[in-house]
Amino acid sequence: MIRGKIVGTGSYLPEKVLTNAELERMVDTDDEWIVSRTGIRERRIAADDEASSDLAYQASIKALEAASMAANELDLIIVATTTPDLPFPSTAALLQHKLGAGKAAAFDLQAVCTGFIYALATADQYIRSGMYKKILVVGAEVLSSIIDWQDRSTCILFGDGAGAVVLVANEGESGILSSHLHSDGSQAELLYVPAGGSRQPISQEVIDKRLHYISMKGNEVFKVAVTALGDSVLEALEANGIDGEDIDLLIPHQANIRIINATAKRLGLPLDKVMITVDRHGNTSSASIPLALDAAVREGRVKEGSLILLEAFGGGFTWGSILIKW
Numbered sequence: 001m002i003r004g005k006i007v008g009t010g011s012y013l014p015e016k017v018l019t020n021a022e023l024e025r026m027v028d029t030d031d032e033w034i035v036s037r038t039g040i041r042e043r044r045i046a047a048d049d050e051a052s053s054d055l056a057y058q059a060s061i062k063a064l065e066a067a068s069m070a071a072n073e074l075d076l077i078i079v080a081t082t083t084p085d086l087p088f089p090s091t092a093a094l095l096q097h098k099l100g101a102g103k104a105a106a107f108d109l110q111a112v113c114t115g116f117i118y119a120l121a122t123a124d125q126y127i128r129s130g131m132y133k134k135i136l137v138v139g140a141e142v143l144s145s146i147i148d149w150q151d152r153s154t155c156i157l158f159g160d161g162a163g164a165v166v167l168v169a170n171e172g173e174s175g176i177l178s179s180h181l182h183s184d185g186s187q188a189e190l191l192y193v194p195a196g197g198s199r200q201p202i203s204q205e206v207i208d209k210r211l212h213y214i215s216m217k218g219n220e221v222f223k224v225a226v227t228a229l230g231d232s233v234l235e236a237l238e239a240n241g242i243d244g245e246d247i248d249l250l251i252p253h254q255a256n257i258r259i260i261n262a263t264a265k266r267l268g269l270p271l272d273k274v275m276i277t278v279d280r281h282g283n284t285s286s287a288s289i290p291l292a293l294d295a296a297v298r299e300g301r302v303k304e305g306s307l308i309l310l311e312a313f314g315g316g317f318t319w320g321s322i323l324i325k326w
């Protein structure tokens, strides 16, 4: 049985740290509210000259180095992003050029905060089908470019960053064991960017009404996310015939510590088996899982044979999980 196996991880965070204390000076909020409602203490913000492909490049270089692989060996690059450099061409194509990955096909994938789960599952399917053997999967976001810095209900949540993994074809027992993907577009407007696409292109009116920024009904999203993620992790356990206690490390999408805690509880998992970076990264959308995965690898929390469960929920709505035997 051939499956995708991660053989290298890398990540990149912009230098600028934005603390809750600084946000207190920008909008009507306070550190205590942000920490108690979200668990976030600080997040990173890209420099003016940094776009998603720049962050993706830095993370990819580290992942390729960890995999001892040259960029020109890659067959495919998938970039999950909600904040592409440009409407087109894809950020993946720009990254392909920066890396010098001359023979790689490249495309972007959009599933908002579930983007990395969708991208990794897609890459695994290319490997299982035999079409490709070496794939770079990246989650990269400059969310600060679509944040309304006057909206206290959203601007405190998000951050910028990128994470990358190198996935190769593996014939052994280790690698991606299962992936489960879901979507429900019926409530798209609970979490969306109202304008800037083909429905309502950018105009002076759009800018004046601030419709090109993230709009979210946070408490309604929260309720759907907790239920969907709880169901999703149980689905992964059932499909693999395992119990929560078999999981060595849960690497959840880092949106909110309360959502993470609720999911760990549904799994019956103690918090020392949960990777938490939301305090230092905030919600980096599609970058959040590969950023947390790379931190876990570099902190020695992932060992050969470890069972790792990834899960995410995001705009769309989209949600899903991936189980990996490391």
Ligand code: ACO
Pocket: 028, 029, 030, 033, 034, 037, 038, 112, 113, 114, 152, 153, 154, 156, 191, 217, 218, 219, 220, 221, 222, 225, 255, 256, 259, 283, 285, 313, 314, 315
């Ligand atoms: N500082 C102080 N007060 C605030 C702030 C703030 N930054 N933001 C909102 N408030 C106020 C509200 O105005 C409200 O006041 P009111 O009661 O007087 O009306 C009160 O705090 C409670 O607001 P809620 O929105 O009900 O707060 P909640 O406990 O739901 O927390 C949060 C908000 C953190 C956004 C939470 O709902 C959440 O995490 N939601 C899920 C987000 C998520 O997971 N999104 C999916 C992934 S993201 C993606 O796909 C791009």
